[in-house]
Amino acid sequence: MGIGRATFVNCLCMTCLFISLAHCTATDILSKDSPVSMSQTLVSSNQVYELGFFNPGNSTNRYLGIWFKNTAKKILCVANRESPLSVSDNGSSLTIGNDGNLRILDGQQKIVWSTNLRGQFNGTIAQLTDMGDLCINDTVSGSILWESFDYPGTSLLPGMKLGTKGDMQGKHLMSSWKSDDDPTPGNFVGGLSAEQPPQLFIWDEYKPKWRGGPWDGGKFIGIPDQQAGYSNLVSLVPGNSQEGTYLIINLLNSSDINWLYLKPDGVFQSKYWDVGNNMWDTNFEAPTSPCDVYGVCGAFAICTDTKFPVCACLKGFVPRSNDEWSKSNWTRGCVRRSELLCEKNKTSLASSKSKPDKFWVLRGIKLPDHYQYFQYMDTDECRQWCLGNCSCKAYAYVLGINCMVWTEELIDIQQFSYGGENLFLRLSYADSGEETNASTAMINLIAIGGVFLLCGFVFCLYRCTKYIKGRKTKLHHFNSKNEIVLRDILQEDALRQESFEMPIFEFKQILAVTDNFSYGNKLGEGGFGAVYKGMLHDGQQVAVKRLSDNSNSGQGTGEFKNEIMLISKLQHRNLVKLLGCCIEGKERLLIYEYMSNKSLDTFLFDTKKRQQLDWATSFNIIQGIGRGLVYLHRDSCLRIIHRDLKCSNILLDEKMNPKISDFGLARSFQITQELANTRRIVGTYGYMSPEYAMGGVISEKSDVFSYGVMLLEIISGKRNTEFLHQEQIYPLGHAWKSWKEGRGVELMDQALGGSASLSEGLRCIHLALLCVQDLPKDRPPMTEAVSMLCSKTELPEPKEPLFTFQRLSSPSSEQKFLNNGSRNTISISMIEGR
Numbered sequence: 001m002g003i004g005r006a007t008f009v010n011c012l013c014m015t016c017l018f019i020s021l022a023h024c025t026a027t028d029i030l031s032k033d034s035p036v037s038m039s040q041t042l043v044s045s046n047q048v049y050e051l052g053f054f055n056p057g058n059s060t061n062r063y064l065g066i067w068f069k070n071t072a073k074k075i076l077c078v079a080n081r082e083s084p085l086s087v088s089d090n091g092s093s094l095t096i097g098n099d100g101n102l103r104i105l106d107g108q109q110k111i112v113w114s115t116n117l118r119g120q121f122n123g124t125i126a127q128l129t130d131m132g133d134l135c136i137n138d139t140v141s142g143s144i145l146w147e148s149f150d151y152p153g154t155s156l157l158p159g160m161k162l163g164t165k166g167d168m169q170g171k172h173l174m175s176s177w178k179s180d181d182d183p184t185p186g187n188f189v190g191g192l193s194a195e196q197p198p199q200l201f202i203w204d205e206y207k208p209k210w211r212g213g214p215w216d217g218g219k220f221i222g223i224p225d226q227q228a229g230y231s232n233l234v235s236l237v238p239g240n241s242q243e244g245t246y247l248i249i250n251l252l253n254s255s256d257i258n259w260l261y262l263k264p265d266g267v268f269q270s271k272y273w274d275v276g277n278n279m280w281d282t283n284f285e286a287p288t289s290p291c292d293v294y295g296v297c298g299a300f301a302i303c304t305d306t307k308f309p310v311c312a313c314l315k316g317f318v319p320r321s322n323d324e325w326s327k328s329n330w331t332r333g334c335v336r337r338s339e340l341l342c343e344k345n346k347t348s349l350a351s352s353k354s355k356p357d358k359f360w361v362l363r364g365i366k367l368p369d370h371y372q373y374f375q376y377m378d379t380d381e382c383r384q385w386c387l388g389n390c391s392c393k394a395y396a397y398v399l400g401i402n403c404m405v406w407t408e409e410l411i412d413i414q415q416f417s418y419g420g421e422n423l424f425l426r427l428s429y430a431d432s433g434e435e436t437n438a439s440t441a442m443i444n445l446i447a448i449g450g451v452f453l454l455c456g457f458v459f460c461l462y463r464c465t466k467y468i469k470g471r472k473t474k475l476h477h478f479n480s481k482n483e484i485v486l487r488d489i490l491q492e493d494a495l496r497q498e499s500f501e502m503p504i505f506e507f508k509q510i511l512a513v514t515d516n517f518s519y520g521n522k523l524g525e526g527g528f529g530a531v532y533k534g535m536l537h538d539g540q541q542v543a544v545k546r547l548s549d550n551s552n553s554g555q556g557t558g559e560f561k562n563e564i565m566l567i568s569k570l571q572h573r574n575l576v577k578l579l580g581c582c583i584e585g586k587e588r589l590l591i592y593e594y595m596s597n598k599s600l601d602t603f604l605f606d607t608k609k610r611q612q613l614d615w616a617t618s619f620n621i622i623q624g625i626g627r628g629l630v631y632l633h634r635d636s637c638l639r640i641i642h643r644d645l646k647c648s649n650i651l652l653d654e655k656m657n658p659k660i661s662d663f664g665l666a667r668s669f670q671i672t673q674e675l676a677n678t679r680r681i682v683g684t685y686g687y688m689s690p691e692y693a694m695g696g697v698i699s700e701k702s703d704v705f706s707y708g709v710m711l712l713e714i715i716s717g718k719r720n721t722e723f724l725h726q727e728q729i730y731p732l733g734h735a736w737k738s739w740k741e742g743r744g745v746e747l748m749d750q751a752l753g754g755s756a757s758l759s760e761g762l763r764c765i766h767l768a769l770l771c772v773q774d775l776p777k778d779r780p781p782m783t784e785a786v787s788m789l790c791s792k793t794e795l796p797e798p799k800e801p802l803f804t805f806q807r808l809s810s811p812s813s814e815q816k817f818l819n820n821g822s823r824n825t826i827s828i829s830m831i832e833g834r
Contacts, residue, residue, distance in 0.1 A: 030102075030126040035095040038062075042128040043069060048257075049076075049132040053094075055087045057181035057616060062087050064094055064104055064113070065183075066132060066148065068257065071273055072280055072790055076132060076259070077153040078183040080104055080113040100124035100145070102136060115146045131159045153183075156260040161237075161246035165191040165203065172246065174262045180655075188266035197373065197401055198236070198245050202266055202287075208294040209266050210287040211412065213366060214373075216400030222366045223286065224416045233258055233270060233283075277630060278787035279623070282573070290538060291414045294369075298333025299409035302365065306417065308503050308580070309537060314410070315360050316431030328537035333409070338428040342390035355429030357387065359395075364420035367396055368410040377403035386426065394425045502568050503580035510534070510582050510589055514544055523598065533594060542579060543595065547588035559665065560588045567663045570636055574628030576651055576661040595659065597652035600714075604647055610717055615752045617656050618714055619760060624658040625650060626786040629707060632660075633700045633782050641698055645706035646687045647713055686720045690774055701776035704785065708771025711764055717749035732772050732801045739765055740800075764789070769798035 027043045030036060041052035050069040055062045061084035065075045083104075085092050091107030097114075100121025104113040115136060123139040134148040149160045152174045156162050163172030174190035177183050187205050192198040200212035200220050213222020215236050237246050249258055257273040270284035287293055290310055291303035297311035298320070304310055313334035319325035320332045341357050377385065382403035386392035391407040398404060398421055413423070513534035514521050523531045523543060532544045547560055560581075567578045582589040600621065603609045613621075632640040642660065649662040689705035691697040709720050712735050720732075738747055748761045767788050773779050778799060780788065788795060 028128045030094065030096060032096045032098075035093045037093050038090050042134075044128045044130050044132065046130040048130065049128055051128050051134060053085075053092065056183060058614070059181045060087050061085065061182075062089065062092070063183055066128070066134065068273075071257070074155075074261075074271075074280065075183070076155040076157065077148055077151065079148075081153070081183045081185060083112045084183075085112060096124055096126060096136075098122075100136070100138070102126055102134075102146070117145055121145060132157050133159060154262050156247075156249055158249045158251035158258065161248055162191055162260075163246050164194050164198065164244045165189065165201070174260075176262045176266060177264045179264050186264050186266075188262060188264075190260075190262045190268060192245060192247060194244065195371075199369075200247065202262070202268060204266060208369075208412075210268075210292055210294055211369060212286070214371070214398075214401060214404075216398055218400065221398060221401075221421055222414075223284075224419055234260075276787075277627075277783050278791050279627065279789075281627075285573075290540065295331065295412050297330045297413070299411050300334040300336070301330060302362070302413045302415055304415040306503060308505065308509075314362070314413075314425060316425070316427040328539070333411075336428075336431075338430045340390065340426065340428050358427055358429055358432035359383070359386075359424040360427050360432060362413075362423045362425060364416050364418075365423055366412070366414035366416060367398075367404065367421050367423055368394070368406060369412045370408045371404045371406055373401055374403040374405070375401075379403075383424070386424075392426060394423050396421055396423050502564065502578070505580050505582040505589075505591060507582055507584040507587055507589075510544055510591070513537075513542065517546065534591075541594035541596075543592045545590040545592065560590065562665070563590060563663045566638065566640060569638060570632070570640070572628055572631040572636070573657070574624045574659055575631070576659040592661070595651035595661075596654045597656060599648045600650040600652060600658065601647035603652070604713060604717055605719060610749070610751050612656075613714075613717075613751065615761070618752060619764075621650070621652070621656065621658045622711060622714060622764060623786070623789060625660065625707065625710065626782060626789065628658070628660045629703055629782040630786055633703070641700060642703050642706075643698065644684060644687075645703055645710065646684050647710055650710070689776070691776060697776075699776055700781060701779045704771050704776075704779045704782060707782070707785065708768040708779075711768035711771065712747070715749065715752075715761055715764055715768070716747045717751065732769075735765065736769055736798065736800055739769060739798075763795070766795050766798070770795065772801060773799055774802055 027041075028045050030042060036042060036052065038053050041050050043050050047069055049066055051064070051066045053062055054065055054067070054075065056075065063081070063084055064079040066077050067073050067075050079102075085104070085106055089107045092112075093105050095103050095105060097103050099117070099119075100123075101117050102115045103111050106112050117136070121138055121140075124136050124145065125139060126134060126136050128134050131149075135144050136146040137143070138145050149157075150171045152160050152162060152172065154174060154177055156174060161172050162174060165173060172191070176186035176188040176190075178186040188209065189203045189205075191201060191203075193201055193211075195214075197214040197216070199214050199222070201208055202210045211222055212220035214220070233250055235248055235250055237248055238244075249260060251258075259271055261269045261271050263269060267288075268284070268286050269282050271280055271282055273279075274281045289305045290296060291305040297303045300314050300317045301311050302314060304312070309328055309330075311328075311330040313319060316337055317334035318337050319330075320335050321329075324330075324332060341355070374382065374385070379397045382395050382397050382405070385403070386395040386405055389405075389407070392405050393408070393410055394406045396404045410425075511517070513536055514532045515534075517530070517532050521533045523533050525531070529546045532546065534542050534544050536542060563578070564581055567575070571577075576595065577593040578590060579593060580591045582591070597603070603613055629642070629645075632642060640663070642663065642665075644662060644665045645660070649660065651659045651661045653659065685693070687706040687709050689702045692702045692705075709732070712732070713720055716735075735747060738744055744762050744765050745758065747765055748758075752761060767780075767785060770788075771779055771785060
């Protein structure tokens, strides 16, 4: 802890002590005479942090922790992680013992946890500071004897120090929870490496899982530039001679809340409180891709997540095992193809004609692990040092670090799309390519006598090539590569100026990973076509959407193109990720990340599966969908109106986190555009807003309406058409009537849980009714809707919905709609707006 901060905290603690001695109540102070019982908390004087007992999720254990008081509850640190109390033990308390130690006592007054201070301290108090630090202060000497900031747990707050992994008795290192409901220390540890300059690491027990690269004085160079928004949030500060270096989170503004969180699955997240949207958001996350995983490609190989396969040997190297490499098992890496000159010299195999070693540059990469550095060498000195040492495999020169060299195997190299550093790889002369160039030059000299004949041949070749290019547009569907066909399709309209980069799969690859589109791998079928489960060679599971062969209208191709051009440019944790595409002949396929829990409607409308949707899970889904829509409407590089939001288009990952999918009908808006008209009405009845269904008017408020309908379905567990046969009124009218008469609780599904979720559930119903107002101007924008979910402010009164039923074009089709077993999955492809 710095001297300035220590002085500040000491003064603050002494001031609070004097106030308490003056018989004033201080809710942030714990003394011997005022223990904290199960029903009591300490609150920092700025009302930001709170300390008390809690039980996480569905756990039957109880713990002492610190959390943010006035935001969505996030537990920052836990005292008794390995010594939980029983949730039924109501006699537990936090006290200060006679020796001055903080203690957690159970109902039998047995010590469950203690700070274990050495010595006897008769005049101690504990205070929860405005930084979120719980301090034990000696009122006699005025010094801090113990503080929770020395034990970050899963969270690193401004003022905490993240230290070096080693024999630190658990201090200054982050450790994950075992699960979201279990604070017991999990497998993952976060901290700095002991080398200089240090790297930021996540370890899975004793093995590295991810590293951020060395610190160059302002950032960790192994984190891509597009994720460098973290760089102004962190700093490295020196400790004493025994402690080494620490990472700290900068406090940019007293009103800002920024912190680093280590998730149970071993992922770092830099979290901040979005005041405008009243929710937690993330400005940095790692690891996020297969190439982020430490050493995924083995030694002397490079990982590129935009290529397939992702791993490739470095120039001058070949796979150590061709058999394993062909099976996408890359962890054994690659070996050098040709010996270096210095290695030949050691065995006296070098001849006088042997050529010197050369350097090959790899640009824009994550530099490998296991480096040495020389702070006072310039670029030329660095190069000469490497050439003069046979053990040197590569070198780099990085501003802020200077000369870096590698004498061990090059491991954990990643190609970045933006930024990165240059690595100079040492190769034999034969592998450098210069020998080939010299041979080519010799051949050219020998053949100089036939230069006129060669020119004549080149001229003829030029004329032939020009003729072939003129025929290219007529022939490319039959004999060009998939990339050309795809780009031509995408460039048939005004999108031709857009840049496009996406992995493109061959059809034979898709056949292999889906077992020839076997029935056993079929996940479902929609208006676009069937969806199949598959597994890539690297073990990643995918979902393959295949355009129906009978899509002769061109609608399917239009949706295929629309989805590629939109979703390939969108990146958000609540949007499904498009991994690639395939086009070959009449085949049009989209390859997505696989969502193991399928779609939300499979849980909502299934009596047995519905039991898995407790209130915490349901509310997380509601919030996640809202955040995804806020991104689409306001925060993405494009402005997207989805137009077909429904529960079957909300996919759930293995942790039941929601992701919006199916952007085939989505529409991109200009930033300044509010409304648009269309004669092509697309979407699903029951979810379509009145102005869109009847008049073709589209806006962000169209998605808001659909969101409100989904809210009612999630809360009630019933389809939005389920009330029709019972009361012959539109379900929104039924919901409004029940809420207006004070019977809103009757809309809530009993499977959601007890009274603890009642107030939040009624608030969601209230918000849903605001979202489905007849007039777009009466509906809140998604930014306000998401804010309303978590705030405690009073919501405006919704008006009675007058739009009673979204009728189809004929009575027969309406009856067919009502009798269909999957009412919410009927998408209307072409209806003329009135």
